[in-house]
Amino acid sequence: MYQRRLKIFVGLCVGVLLIALARLVMLQGFGVNEARRQTELLRVLPPESLATVRGKIFDRNGRTLALDRPAFSLYIRYALTRYANPRWQEGQILRRMTQDTSRQEAESVLQAEWAERLLTLREATALAAELGGVPQAEIEARIEGINNRIWELARYIWWRRRNPGAAMAEYRRQRDAISPAQIVQVDLREMAEFYPLIELPDEESLFSAQLELIHFEGLTLRPEARRVYPYGTAACQLLGWVAPGQDEEMQVFEDDEYRRYLEGEVLGKDGIEKAYEPVLRGRRGRVVYDKDGNELSRTDPEYGGDVYLALDIELQQRIESLLQNPETNPNASSPCAAVVLDGATNDILALVSTPGFDLNTVRRDYTRLINDPNKPMLHRALESNYPPGSTAKPLILLMGLEEGAVGPDEIISCPYTNPPAGWPRCLLQRQGSCHDWRWEHEGGNNARNAIRGSCNIYFSRLAHRLDSRTLQSRLFDLGFGRSILHLDLPYTFVQNHPRFADVQPRIRQAHGSLIAGIQAAPADSPDDLPALVDWERKFWGIGQGNLRATVLQVANALAVIARSGIYKSPRLVLDEADVFNERYQRRVSISPRTLETVRDGMAAVVNEQGGSAYRIFRDSELFRRGLAIFGKTGSTERPEHAWFECFAEDQAGRLIIVAVLVEGGSRGSDDAAPLGHGILTLCNEAGYIGTRPTHAPPL
Incomplete structure (x- = not known):
C-alpha cells in the first residue's frame, strides 16, 4: 500500500515538473517571438500620407473651368501658437502656484520662461502678414482659431476620460466648470502638429519665406494644391468654390480613412464644387517604410473624378459681357439674368447672373461680397423668384386653347373704355387707344394678335375662364411650382463607387409659386397645392399677382412649345449614359393646332408691325442667316422688371431657347428684347444655330 502511494506521489511530481518545463519552453518561445515582433515594430516608420488631387471641372467643349495647381502655404505649430492663448497661460500659472508660491510669483517666473517664445510668435505673426499681404490682425485671428479648436478638443477629452458613458448634454452643462489647470494637463497628438496659416501668393513671397524660415522654429512651408478658376468671374455662382470646412462639414466622409478630411484640406462650399464633392474629392493613399527605406505596404491614392458641364463657357462669358457693358445694356448697373438652352437636348448652354465675382479671390473677398447690396453671390436665374409678366401669356393661350376656353379666331374685346375696377388694363388703354382699334382690319383681337400686341385684357379674361385647378395643374406640368434642375452623379462613378448610389447632388434653386401667397416648398404634385381664390386668376393671365417663376423655369416652359410638346429637364451636367x-x-399633351396658333402669335411679335419686339428685330441680320424667330416681351409692376423670351429654329432643325430678365427694367420691348437679340446673335456666332458669319470669333 505504501509503495503504491509513493509511486502515485512520484508520478504526480514528475507530471507537474513536465507541465512546468513545457510552460517554460512555451513562454520562452513566445517571449522571443514577441520580442522579435516588438523589435520589428520599432523599425517601422509612421505611415506617410500620399496626397490625392481634386478632380477638374470642364465645359461641354473640354475647356477647363476649375483645376488644382501647385501652391505653398505657411504652417505654424500649435506648440508655438498656444503662447497666445490666455486660457493656456492661466492654466500653467494655476499649476505653478503652491502654498509657497503666490500667483504673482508664479506668473513672473513663467513670463520670464515664455519671453523668448512670445517674441518668436510675434515675429512669426508679422512675417506671415507680410508674406501673405494681409493685415496682421487677420493672422492673429487665424492663430486664435487654431488655439480655440485645440483648447475645446482638450477640454472635451479631459471630461470624456472621466465620464466615458455620459451624454453630451451633461458635458455642455459641466464644460465651463472645468479648470484651465486641468485642461493643460491633457496631451494630444494634435498639439504636436502644424496648422495652415497663410497661402503664399507668388514666387517672390515663396523665395522670401524660404530665407526667413531659417531663423524660425515652429514655422514651416508645405506644398499643396490650390484651386484655380481660369475663367475668373464666368459662371461663378454656378461653379462655386472650395475652402476649409466647418466642423460639421468635415464629418461627411469620417467613416472613410482615406477620403475623410484632414486639417487644412478644402471642400466644395457652393455650386458644382459642393454638389459633386463625392466625385471631385478623391482618396488619399498611404505608404509605410522601415528605417532602412524598404517599402512595407502601399495604398495608392485615387485621384478625384472630373465633372463635365453642359455649359459653353465662352458663350457664357460673352453673354455676361453683353449684360454688363453699358454700350450694349443701358441697365448694365442693374442685376440681370439669362438662360440659353439647346432645344434638342435641353442642355444649359449658358446660365448667367450679374453682377458676379472672381472665383480666384472669393475667399479673400467673402465678407465684402456677402454684404454687397447687389448680392453678387446670388444666382438670379436659379435662385430668385420673379413674376413672369407677359412671358406667361403664350402658356395661358396654350391652356385656353387646349381646354376649349377660347378658339384661335375668337375675339376677346379690348375696348377703348377701361375695364372694371380690380381688372388689369392694357398699355394701349393707358395711351388712349385699344387693341380693338389696333387690329380692326387684321382679324380683331384674336389669339395670335393678342400675343402679338401682348393684350392684358385678352389674357386676364381668358385666365379667368379657366378653372383654378386646371391653371395650377397645367403650369405645374410645364415645370412651375417645383424644382426642375435634376442633378445625378455620373453613371460610371456610381458603378465604381456603389456606396454613393443613393446620393443625390443638390444645388440651390428656387421653385416659384403656384398659390395665392408664398409657396414655401416645391410641390410633388399639383394636388399638394391649395386652390386659387377667384380674383387671383385674372392676374395670373398676365403673369402677375402671386404667380412666381425662375428665369430657368420660364425658358424651360418655352422649350416645351419649341419642341412641340416634349418636356425635358434642363441639363447642367453631362453623363455619357444619357447622351x-x-x-x-x-x-x-398639346394639339398641333394649338401649337400652330401659339407659334404664329410669337412669330408675329418679332416679324410683324405692331409686334411688341418688331422694332428690335426689324431687318435683323439673323433672318438672313437662316433663323426663324418666335418671341415674347414682358414687363411687371411692383416689382418692376423687364423680360424677353424667344426660341429660334434654322433649316437644319437646330433649336435655341433664350430667356433674359432685367431687374428694374421698365419695358420688355425696350430693356430686355435688345439683349435677347444680342444673345441670339452670340449663339449664331458660336455656331449653335443658323449660318455662322465669317467675322465670328474662332470656335
Missing part, C-alpha cells in the same frame, strides 16, 4: 437627356423626358 440625349431622356431620363426625365415626357410628352405634354
Whole structure:
C-alpha cells in the first residue's frame, strides 16, 4: 500500500515538473517571438500620407473651368501658437502656484520662461502678414482659431476620460466648470502638429519665406494644391468654390480613412464644387517604410473624378459681357439674368447672373461680397423668384386653347373704355387707344394678335375662364411650382463607387409659386397645392399677382412649345449614359393646332408691325442667316422688371431657347428684347444655330 502511494506521489511530481518545463519552453518561445515582433515594430516608420488631387471641372467643349495647381502655404505649430492663448497661460500659472508660491510669483517666473517664445510668435505673426499681404490682425485671428479648436478638443477629452458613458448634454452643462489647470494637463497628438496659416501668393513671397524660415522654429512651408478658376468671374455662382470646412462639414466622409478630411484640406462650399464633392474629392493613399527605406505596404491614392458641364463657357462669358457693358445694356448697373438652352437636348448652354465675382479671390473677398447690396453671390436665374409678366401669356393661350376656353379666331374685346375696377388694363388703354382699334382690319383681337400686341385684357379674361385647378395643374406640368434642375452623379462613378448610389447632388434653386401667397416648398404634385381664390386668376393671365417663376423655369416652359410638346429637364451636367437627356423626358399633351396658333402669335411679335419686339428685330441680320424667330416681351409692376423670351429654329432643325430678365427694367420691348437679340446673335456666332458669319470669333 505504501509503495503504491509513493509511486502515485512520484508520478504526480514528475507530471507537474513536465507541465512546468513545457510552460517554460512555451513562454520562452513566445517571449522571443514577441520580442522579435516588438523589435520589428520599432523599425517601422509612421505611415506617410500620399496626397490625392481634386478632380477638374470642364465645359461641354473640354475647356477647363476649375483645376488644382501647385501652391505653398505657411504652417505654424500649435506648440508655438498656444503662447497666445490666455486660457493656456492661466492654466500653467494655476499649476505653478503652491502654498509657497503666490500667483504673482508664479506668473513672473513663467513670463520670464515664455519671453523668448512670445517674441518668436510675434515675429512669426508679422512675417506671415507680410508674406501673405494681409493685415496682421487677420493672422492673429487665424492663430486664435487654431488655439480655440485645440483648447475645446482638450477640454472635451479631459471630461470624456472621466465620464466615458455620459451624454453630451451633461458635458455642455459641466464644460465651463472645468479648470484651465486641468485642461493643460491633457496631451494630444494634435498639439504636436502644424496648422495652415497663410497661402503664399507668388514666387517672390515663396523665395522670401524660404530665407526667413531659417531663423524660425515652429514655422514651416508645405506644398499643396490650390484651386484655380481660369475663367475668373464666368459662371461663378454656378461653379462655386472650395475652402476649409466647418466642423460639421468635415464629418461627411469620417467613416472613410482615406477620403475623410484632414486639417487644412478644402471642400466644395457652393455650386458644382459642393454638389459633386463625392466625385471631385478623391482618396488619399498611404505608404509605410522601415528605417532602412524598404517599402512595407502601399495604398495608392485615387485621384478625384472630373465633372463635365453642359455649359459653353465662352458663350457664357460673352453673354455676361453683353449684360454688363453699358454700350450694349443701358441697365448694365442693374442685376440681370439669362438662360440659353439647346432645344434638342435641353442642355444649359449658358446660365448667367450679374453682377458676379472672381472665383480666384472669393475667399479673400467673402465678407465684402456677402454684404454687397447687389448680392453678387446670388444666382438670379436659379435662385430668385420673379413674376413672369407677359412671358406667361403664350402658356395661358396654350391652356385656353387646349381646354376649349377660347378658339384661335375668337375675339376677346379690348375696348377703348377701361375695364372694371380690380381688372388689369392694357398699355394701349393707358395711351388712349385699344387693341380693338389696333387690329380692326387684321382679324380683331384674336389669339395670335393678342400675343402679338401682348393684350392684358385678352389674357386676364381668358385666365379667368379657366378653372383654378386646371391653371395650377397645367403650369405645374410645364415645370412651375417645383424644382426642375435634376442633378445625378455620373453613371460610371456610381458603378465604381456603389456606396454613393443613393446620393443625390443638390444645388440651390428656387421653385416659384403656384398659390395665392408664398409657396414655401416645391410641390410633388399639383394636388399638394391649395386652390386659387377667384380674383387671383385674372392676374395670373398676365403673369402677375402671386404667380412666381425662375428665369430657368420660364425658358424651360418655352422649350416645351419649341419642341412641340416634349418636356425635358434642363441639363447642367453631362453623363455619357444619357447622351440625349431622356431620363426625365415626357410628352405634354398639346394639339398641333394649338401649337400652330401659339407659334404664329410669337412669330408675329418679332416679324410683324405692331409686334411688341418688331422694332428690335426689324431687318435683323439673323433672318438672313437662316433663323426663324418666335418671341415674347414682358414687363411687371411692383416689382418692376423687364423680360424677353424667344426660341429660334434654322433649316437644319437646330433649336435655341433664350430667356433674359432685367431687374428694374421698365419695358420688355425696350430693356430686355435688345439683349435677347444680342444673345441670339452670340449663339449664331458660336455656331449653335443658323449660318455662322465669317467675322465670328474662332470656335
